[in-house]
Structure formats: structure tokens, C-alpha cells
Amino acid sequence: MKKRKRKVILAGLIILIFLSGFTYSYFKGTPWKKRQVAKELERYLEERYEQSFVLKSTFFNAEERQYGAVFSPKNDQSMAFNAREDGEKQTYSDDYPEGVWQREFQEDIESAVRKNFPNMTDWFVGTAYGQSAELVKGPAIPTYQEAGAYVWVDVMNTGEFYDSAWQWEKIFQLVKAAQQLTPVAEVSVSFDEKQDPNEEAEVYISCMPAEALQVKSVQHAKKACEVTRFE
Structure with a gap:
């Protein structure tokens, strides 16, 4: 047993x-x-x-x-x-090419971000992973501009979005700078309006790339950018 x-x-x-x-x-x-x-x-x-x-x-x-x-x-x-x-x-x-493109775009757009949003809380750039399979044949990696790689920049702010002329001027200048770099760059700007940690109050502004609508003025920026308010 x-x-x-x-x-x-x-x-x-x-x-x-x-x-x-x-x-x-x-x-x-x-x-x-x-x-x-x-x-x-x-x-x-x-x-x-x-x-x-x-x-x-x-x-x-x-x-x-x-x-x-x-x-x-x-x-x-x-x-x-x-x-x-x-x-x-x-x-x-x-994702090696995507990493290279992300760094290139970050270096190119940084001055415009800091100039127009000096009091931002944070900012990020990114790209679409997986696109290099078609855009890069190797061994040399073309720049994001040469490859036509999609890139984006996201700027985050704390404070109220008043829909004012001076706020739109800042957004316009950033969109203009991005579109001058490449026709396939998207720009987004957010404003955290929360007065209380438990409150949901944010404005998110997403702007189309130049291939969809080239921005030449503040009025163009308002047409190229979609404003979404979360409350």
C-alpha cells in the first residue's frame, strides 16, 4: 500500500x-x-x-x-x-525603419512644437508600424520624407480651450510646419480641462495631413481640424 x-x-x-x-x-x-x-x-x-x-x-x-x-x-x-x-x-x-523615421520627424518638428506650445504638459511623435515592409527594400533606409511614411505629432496641454483666435493661430502654425515637412503628417492637440481628478473634461483637436487638405491660413486650419469635446 x-x-x-x-x-x-x-x-x-x-x-x-x-x-x-x-x-x-x-x-x-x-x-x-x-x-x-x-x-x-x-x-x-x-x-x-x-x-x-x-x-x-x-x-x-x-x-x-x-x-x-x-x-x-x-x-x-x-x-x-x-x-x-x-x-x-x-x-x-x-520596426527599424519606423524607429528611424520617428526620430527624424521628432527632430524636425520639435522646434515648432516648443515655439507654439511652450507650456505644454507633454508631446509625442509616432508612425504607423508595419508600413516599412512596402516602403523599404533595403539595405539603405530612406528618410520618412523620401519614403512617404505616415507620421504624427500629438501635443498635450492643461487648461481650457476657448476656441480663441490666438489658440487657433498656434494650432495653425504647428499644422503648417508639419505639412511643410511632409504631406502625410497628422497633427493632434489636446486640452485637459479637468478641474477635478474624477471629472472627464477634455478637448481633442485632430488635423488632417496636407494630402487631404493643405492648410494656408487659420481658417483652413479650422476646416482641416476636427474638434471633439469629452465631458
Whole structure:
């Protein structure tokens, strides 16, 4: 009876360990697979862009069942981007060009942002990830302007939006600056009007790119920008 009981306990422990390992690998991925894919991705990047990269970390997307890694160019480790494996298609993709475009646009638009919104609370730039698959053939990465890459800038402010002439002048100047850089840049400006932390009061202004409507005046800006109030 004791031997049988020990066998049952041992079998239970083995099943428990197996289930624990399966659960972990299902949601977190396996360490050996992460290392393997990271090496494959590094080789893919070096072949595509003809330069060296530094592995920063690895990850596993449980929802997509996708392994990936974070890399930096060896000659510029202040930049980091994702690369990933498509297991079903046995292909690879990366966001290196998007990272380059985002930095370029940020450097180009920063002076206009700070000049027109010196008291802003924060600001961000971004781009559409995945577009480089069609826009970049490699190894050289064209600028966001040469590639026609979609970019955007979002400026956040605290205080009331009065719909005043001077506020629209600031918005117009920023939209104008963005459109002069590229016809596919979108601009958004928000005003947090909350007087109380539990209150929902915000104005969000979204402005179309030049390819939709080129802005030449404050009146043009009002037509190119949609104002949404959240209360």
C-alpha cells in the first residue's frame, strides 16, 4: 500500500510539473526558443541592412504565438526597436525603419512644437508600424520624407480651450510646419480641462495631413481640424 501510495504521489508530482511547465511555456514561451529566434533575427537584420545590431532583450507574444527580440543598431544604441518571427509563414519582420523615421520627424518638428506650445504638459511623435515592409527594400533606409511614411505629432496641454483666435493661430502654425515637412503628417492637440481628478473634461483637436487638405491660413486650419469635446 505504501509503495502504491508513493507511486501515486510521484505520478501526481510528475503531472503537476509537466502541467506547470506547459502553462509557463504557453504564456511565456520557452527560453531556448527565445534564444534561437533572437539569433535568427539578428542574422536577418544584418543581412537586410548590412550593419551590426546589439540584442537588448527577448519576448514572447502569447496572443499571437510569436517570438521576438529588441535590438539596437551597434553604432547607435540609444535607439531600440522590435523584430519578430512569423512562425506560420517562417518569415521575419522588424520596426527599424519606423524607429528611424520617428526620430527624424521628432527632430524636425520639435522646434515648432516648443515655439507654439511652450507650456505644454507633454508631446509625442509616432508612425504607423508595419508600413516599412512596402516602403523599404533595403539595405539603405530612406528618410520618412523620401519614403512617404505616415507620421504624427500629438501635443498635450492643461487648461481650457476657448476656441480663441490666438489658440487657433498656434494650432495653425504647428499644422503648417508639419505639412511643410511632409504631406502625410497628422497633427493632434489636446486640452485637459479637468478641474477635478474624477471629472472627464477634455478637448481633442485632430488635423488632417496636407494630402487631404493643405492648410494656408487659420481658417483652413479650422476646416482641416476636427474638434471633439469629452465631458
